[in-house]
């Protein structure tokens with residue numbers, strides 16, 4: 472069945488526009504660790520110096536990268552975090 476836009480009323484066009492603008496995609500699951508690229512959780516950032524990455528409780532102990540509770544969007548942010556936090560800690564160890 473072919474329907475041309477000119478056959479639709481303003482209200483019908485508005486309804487279609489509303490549907491398009493409020494389109495939602497709801498994931499119903501993940502593929503689990505098999506394809507996981509980053510983990511959530513880890514060493515609490517509040518327990519670390521944001522300048523040196525040194526533990527506040529255990530002087531001389533440093534945490535960087537994936538082991539820290541920092542989770543970036545995909546697209547290089549996790550590598551950036553790993554390298555940057557490593558560089559910071561490297562200035563102080």
Ligand SMILES: Cc1cc2nc3c(=O)[nH]c(=O)nc-3n(C[C@H](O)[C@H](O)[C@H](O)COP(=O)(O)OP(=O)(O)OC[C@H]3O[C@@H](n4cnc5c(N)ncnc54)[C@H](O)[C@@H]3O)c2cc1C
Pocket residue numbers: 506507508509535536537538545546547548549550551553
């Ligand atoms: C499949 C996949 C794809 C990804 N793609 C991207 C991406 O495109 N962009 C992005 O930004 N991030 C990506 N990530 C995330 C990114 O790889 C990590 O966030 C980053 O590598 C973390 O660096 P890291 O040095 O903290 O930890 P890791 O890279 O995990 O390094 C930890 C190292 O410690 C070693 N190790 C562990 N236990 C011991 C031990 N007891 N003694 C000695 N050594 C030990 C491990 O063998 C490993 O070499 C991806 C991750 C995965 C799994």
